[in-house]
Every structure is written in structure tokens, then in C-alpha cells.
Amino acid sequence: MDGLFGWCGTVPGHATWSEAARGLEAPGGTAASPDGTVRAGIAGTPRWADRELADLAAVRGDAAALLEAYRRDGEALFGRLRGGYAAVVMDARHDRVVAGIDRFGIQTLCYATPGRGGLVFGSTADAVSTHPAVDAALSPQALYGYLHAGTVRAPATIHAGQQKLRPAEYLVLERGRLRRGFHWQPGWGEDRRSGPELAEELRRLLRTAVVRTLGRDPMACFLSGGLDSSTVAGLFAGAVGRPARAFTVGFEDPRYDERPYARIAARHFGIELTEAVLTPERAAALLPEVVAAFDEPFGNSSSLPTLLCARSARAEGIALMLAGDGGDEIFAGNARYREQLRYEAAARLPASLRRATAGMLLSPGLPWGGMGPVARARRFLERTALHTAERLEVYNPLCGRPVARVIHPDLAAAVDPELPIAEARALYEAPADAAPVQRMMHLDLAVTLADNDLRKVGRMCALAGVRVAYPLLDEDLVDFAVRIPGALQATPRLLRRFFRDALRDFLPAPTLAKRKHGFGMPFGPWTAGRGELADIARDALDGLAGRGLLDDGFVAAVRQAARGGGDPALAGCLWDLMVLELWLRSRAGLHRAARPAEAVA
Structure with missing residues (x-):
């Protein structure tokens, strides 16, 4: 058992609260009230914002601190928690269960409600599915969602009978009624300080974020040579007071091999770099193990190089790896932003001008209408009229393909092909007063980061036997980043504009000029x-x-x-x-x- 697991309420076969108390398991420990009627469990690497709770956790453990936070604040307890965690409190006195996960989805929590008033929960879909009362049938909708995105996005799981919490989401089951909410949302807006003031604040917060991860266990960094991993590695090297270590992975095919950039960053910061090479033969050997390590089908192929890199570190005695994940989502680094910002700029042109241009280019009588530049201009104008969530999917091979030509005809009627885009549209529209680039970042925090990158890195590090920390997801840093004006974050010509400018004197020039790649596999x-x-x-x-x-x-x-x-x-x-x-x-x-x-x- 590598995470939370338990049941409560009137789940068939486990009908009493006393049985539920015995069923609660958590690697971070459990704690109970003196009379045994309230029980708490927590998994992950929580950090307490409240000094008294932090002191209590240091002496009696995080579960005891969680129990005390619940006594003080009830379901509002999550306001006192930071870091990556999944937490559950079961209160038999009030027939209540409160469960939630961290702001970014570093930890996961799946759940099912198979009985009247009952709840089964676990850190993985596998754990929940083992309960005999839970429906473990595959969901046709989730199957389609996996094919659409390469992962099963929250709140769905691959199983029809259960769901999982989204980042910063919590649930309350009280007297048989289930409700959900969010204990945190990014405060998108615009910090009015000058560029130099914001840059200085960024550098300070980055240093603080890395220092917060330091401990006594042997530590090292993932280092792909990109902006985020190089920043984390450089700050780590400056903070440890001894030669820092980093690990990277490469390929024999130079089109995919990032090791030259990792070497540049390592030399620049005086880091000892260990390299591994992933070959097709080694990938084939790792593949079954990697696939089985995920509780749902997970199609991100860079899981394999991530595992190889983490195992390389573990073999050298490393217990904790620092990863650069999160930087693209809070500092506007995903490549598709550039194209979408061009569409947004075009949409701001006078409507009359857009109509006139469209009328000219879309006229079927144009003799040059099929030529490349004109055809591209037509597509551009057509896509300008789409919602951003739809434009982001125009290259998806499933879009426009009838669902019955993807899912077996016997199951196709159970699938809503519009649901993936509808969910993405809702996430994009959620921030009330955000710039377009901030809306795209909000969407990616929920899906690209939580449902993909964090699941990949976290699960592969667990498989390798090392822990992982994400300094760029430090709460203070993120709260600052979401207030950086969108116009400073990125333009149609340059991604990560603010971040690059702020760290221009810190990072090596080739790193600043490098195109995004990561541990992508051929x-x-x-x-x-x-x-x-x-x-x-x-x-x-x-x-x-x-x-x-x-x-x-x-x-x-x-x-x-x-x-x-x-x-x-x-x-x-x-x-x-x-x-x-x-x-x-x-x-x-x-x-x-x-x-x-x-x-x-």
C-alpha cells in the first residue's frame, strides 16, 4: 500500500464506522481522537502554514496535525496545508468524511460511492477497484478521453464506478450526501510593479523555493538542459554549499538527444552530471514495467527516459530528486501559446476588416485559392472564429472523426465526443479577469501539469525508489507568478519573455535560446x-x-x-x-x- 486507502459509511460489506476506522491506511500515518470517533490519515509531503500545526507535526506526525486542523476548522482545514498531499478525515460523531488533495495535483485521490451513504477512497484507481462493492468496469467515455488526450483526465477515471479529485479539490460526504468544492484557485491578475521590481521578486522567490526543499537526504536534480531544469539545478548548486549532482538521459539519435544542453548547464553551474542513454532495446525492456506502474492507461512516452534517469540517480544513492515541472504552466512556456496568441491578436482587429478579408480569401472563385499561402490564410481566418479550447484541438486526429469510427459500435452510444473540449472550455473560461495567455495557463495547470507531467514524474520516481520535489510549484512562487501581467509573460513571437529577461544574467546563453524539448523520446x-x-x-x-x-x-x-x-x-x-x-x-x-x-x- 503506497497511498491512502479506506472506506466508510454504509458501503456494502463494510457497514459500520468502526470497520471504517480499521480500514483507513496511510503511509504518512494515521491519528485518532481520544474517544476514537474521529480518525485522520495523510499521504505525501505536506507542509503546514500554521506554526503550531507545524510544531505538532514535527513531534507527533502529520496525521496528528491534520486531526487538530480538522478540530479547529472543519472542512476549511486545507487552508492550513501546503506541499503535495492527499488527506482524509473520518468523523463518526457527525457522520462526515472530508477528503482533499493539494493545489496542483501532486498527490491523487480516487473515490467511489457504491452504497447508500458509503464511500471508498484510495490514492489510486487500482486501490479503489479492489473493494468488492466498487464497479470496476471500464468507462467508454474515459476510454475515449484517453485516446483523445493520452491520459484519463480528472474528474474521470478509467473505471465507470469511480472518479478522482481535481487539483485543489476536496469532497465532503455528510449524512449520505456528497458535495465537492475547491479550497484554492489561482488568483490571476496583474501586479502593477515595474518589470525590474518583478524580476527581483522572482529571483528571491525562486531561491526560497529551492531552499525549502533542502534536507539531510542525498539530493540531486533532473537536468534536461531546458529553462526550468537548468534554473532549478543552478539554484540548487548555489544553495547546497558543496558540489551538486544532476542526472540526465539522452538518445543515440542526435535529433532527440538533449545531453549537450545539459552539459552546458552543468559546466556553467559547476554541477557533477551523470548521463544515461536510452536505446530501443532498453526501452522495450522497460516498457511493460512502466505501463503497469500506472493505475490507468498513460500514454506519455517520456515516462521511460524519466524512469531511467531516476533509477540512475537511485543507483548512486540519491533519495530525493528536484524536478523543474510547473515552469511552463506558470511562466507561459508551452509552444502552442504562441500560435494561440496570434489568433487572439487577429480577433482584436476591427470586425469589418476581418469580414472583408475573409470574404476575399474565402471566395470560391479565386483562381489562386488553392495555393499554399492563400490556403493557410483561409485556415487561419476560419480558426480565428473558434473558441480557444477548440483551436487547441484542431491537430488532434480524433477531432472530426465520428465516435463510432473510434470506439466499438456497441459502446459508442455511451460516449459524448464533445465532452473533452467542453471540459477544456470550462477550465479556460473559469478565471474571471485573466488575460488570454493566463487562461491558457490555467487550463494547462489542470490538465497538462496535473493529469500528465506530475503523474509521469511522480509515478516513475516512486517506481525507481526515489522521492521527488517540485520547487517551481512552491505556493508563494505560484501566487506571485499568476499575477505577472500576461503581456509580460509571453508574446506571439516569444514565450517565457518575463522569465528569460529576469534570469538573463543567471542562465547560460544557449539555455536561454534553446527550444523546449524535455526528455522526449523518438x-x-x-x-x-x-x-x-x-x-x-x-x-x-x-x-x-x-x-x-x-x-x-x-x-x-x-x-x-x-x-x-x-x-x-x-x-x-x-x-x-x-x-x-x-x-x-x-x-x-x-x-x-x-x-x-x-x-x-
Whole structure:
């Protein structure tokens, strides 16, 4: 048991609160009130904003501090918590359960309500599914969502009978009624201080954030050579007072190999750098283990180099790794922002000018209408009229494809193909007074970071046997970053504008000029040709085609695209389908088959 797990209320087979108290497990420990009627458990690496609670946690543990926070504040206790955590309090006196996770989704919490007033919860979907009262059938909607995004985004899980909390979300089950809320939301806005003042504040907060992660255990950094990992590594090197260590991973293919940039940063900061190389053969050997480590199908191929890097560190006695995740989401670094900002700029042009230009370019009588520049201009104008959440998906191979040509016809009626974009639109619109780039950052904090990057790094570090900390997700730093004016954060020509300018005298010039890449893996070339990884992919597609989950034509089209024929946009789906089949094999007997529409609640 590597996380929280428990049940409460009138769950069939576990109907009493005394049984629920015995069922609560937590790696961070549990604590109970003197009369045993209130019990608390916590997982992760919490940090207490309240000095008295921090002192109590230091002496009696975080669960005891959580119990005291609940006694003081009830469900408002999360205002006193920082760091990465999942926390649960079960109060038999008031027939109440309060559960929540940290602001950024560093920790996860899944739950199901299988009985009248009952609740089963766990840090993973696997843990919740083991309870005999929980429906472990695959959800057709979540299956479609996985194919759409390469991960199952909260609040869904891959199972029809359970959900998971979103970042900063909490739930309260009281007298059989469930309600949910958020204990924190980013305070998007505009700090009116001058650029130099903001830059100085950023540098101070970055130093503080890294210092907060320091401890007695042997520590090192992930170092890809990009802006975020280099910043964290440089600040770490300056804070430890001894030669710092960093670990990186590369590839034999120079198009994907980032080690030269990692070496530049290491030399600049005087860091001892350890390098690992991921080959196709090593990737094939790691793949089944990596896929099985996730409680849901997870299609981010950079999980493999992340695991190799973390294991390289563990083999050298490192217990805690510092990661640079979060920087793109709070300092506007994701590449798609640049294109979207161009659309936003065009949308601000006078409507009459846009209509006249559109009328000219979209006229079917133009003799040059099919030429490249004009065709691109037409597409640009057409997409300008779309909502940002829709434009972000125009390159997604599932968009525009009928759901019955993706999901097996027996299950397709249970799927709403508009739901992924509708959920993204709601996240984009959530900040009341945010600039367009801030809205995109808000969306990415919830999905790109929480549902993807943090799950990848956290799960791979756990598999490697090392802990991980994210200095760029320090609460004080994030509260500052979301107040940086959008016009300073990024422009249609330059991402991370403010961050680059503020650290221009700290980071090496090649790092500042480097394009974003990370530990991206050359899975396309590796699975398109011959070799063990390609054989695994072909065998996985054969297995998936017979499961009755996906449309046979869709699987065949992905296979054809991976061979260089058909629709090239589908070639990228090969990895996700391969992972899905391998994950299903790893969970044989745990889940049950997806059910047709009329049986799906």
C-alpha cells in the first residue's frame, strides 16, 4: 500500500464506522481522537502554514496535525496545508468524511460511492477497484478521453464506478450526501510593479523555493538542459554549499538527444552530471514495467527516459530528486501559446476588416485559392472564429472523426465526443479577469501539469525508489507568478519573455535560446521500423483489435499510418494504443469489460 486507502459509511460489506476506522491506511500515518470517533490519515509531503500545526507535526506526525486542523476548522482545514498531499478525515460523531488533495495535483485521490451513504477512497484507481462493492468496469467515455488526450483526465477515471479529485479539490460526504468544492484557485491578475521590481521578486522567490526543499537526504536534480531544469539545478548548486549532482538521459539519435544542453548547464553551474542513454532495446525492456506502474492507461512516452534517469540517480544513492515541472504552466512556456496568441491578436482587429478579408480569401472563385499561402490564410481566418479550447484541438486526429469510427459500435452510444473540449472550455473560461495567455495557463495547470507531467514524474520516481520535489510549484512562487501581467509573460513571437529577461544574467546563453524539448523520446522511428519495440507495438494492436473496445477500422487505420500510409495524423496514436493494450494485459482480472450504453450509469 503506497497511498491512502479506506472506506466508510454504509458501503456494502463494510457497514459500520468502526470497520471504517480499521480500514483507513496511510503511509504518512494515521491519528485518532481520544474517544476514537474521529480518525485522520495523510499521504505525501505536506507542509503546514500554521506554526503550531507545524510544531505538532514535527513531534507527533502529520496525521496528528491534520486531526487538530480538522478540530479547529472543519472542512476549511486545507487552508492550513501546503506541499503535495492527499488527506482524509473520518468523523463518526457527525457522520462526515472530508477528503482533499493539494493545489496542483501532486498527490491523487480516487473515490467511489457504491452504497447508500458509503464511500471508498484510495490514492489510486487500482486501490479503489479492489473493494468488492466498487464497479470496476471500464468507462467508454474515459476510454475515449484517453485516446483523445493520452491520459484519463480528472474528474474521470478509467473505471465507470469511480472518479478522482481535481487539483485543489476536496469532497465532503455528510449524512449520505456528497458535495465537492475547491479550497484554492489561482488568483490571476496583474501586479502593477515595474518589470525590474518583478524580476527581483522572482529571483528571491525562486531561491526560497529551492531552499525549502533542502534536507539531510542525498539530493540531486533532473537536468534536461531546458529553462526550468537548468534554473532549478543552478539554484540548487548555489544553495547546497558543496558540489551538486544532476542526472540526465539522452538518445543515440542526435535529433532527440538533449545531453549537450545539459552539459552546458552543468559546466556553467559547476554541477557533477551523470548521463544515461536510452536505446530501443532498453526501452522495450522497460516498457511493460512502466505501463503497469500506472493505475490507468498513460500514454506519455517520456515516462521511460524519466524512469531511467531516476533509477540512475537511485543507483548512486540519491533519495530525493528536484524536478523543474510547473515552469511552463506558470511562466507561459508551452509552444502552442504562441500560435494561440496570434489568433487572439487577429480577433482584436476591427470586425469589418476581418469580414472583408475573409470574404476575399474565402471566395470560391479565386483562381489562386488553392495555393499554399492563400490556403493557410483561409485556415487561419476560419480558426480565428473558434473558441480557444477548440483551436487547441484542431491537430488532434480524433477531432472530426465520428465516435463510432473510434470506439466499438456497441459502446459508442455511451460516449459524448464533445465532452473533452467542453471540459477544456470550462477550465479556460473559469478565471474571471485573466488575460488570454493566463487562461491558457490555467487550463494547462489542470490538465497538462496535473493529469500528465506530475503523474509521469511522480509515478516513475516512486517506481525507481526515489522521492521527488517540485520547487517551481512552491505556493508563494505560484501566487506571485499568476499575477505577472500576461503581456509580460509571453508574446506571439516569444514565450517565457518575463522569465528569460529576469534570469538573463543567471542562465547560460544557449539555455536561454534553446527550444523546449524535455526528455522526449523518438518513439516514432523506433516503432515504425524493425526491432523489438516495433514487434511489441504490432502485437499490441493485434490484441486490441479483438477486445471489442475500439472500432476495428480505427485500429487498422492507425496500423496503416504507422507504416507510412493512410492518414499521417493517426501515426501518433500508435503509442497510445500500444500502451492501452499492454495496460489491459497488466490488469487482467482487476477490471471488467466496458459495458454498452444502456448499462452505463
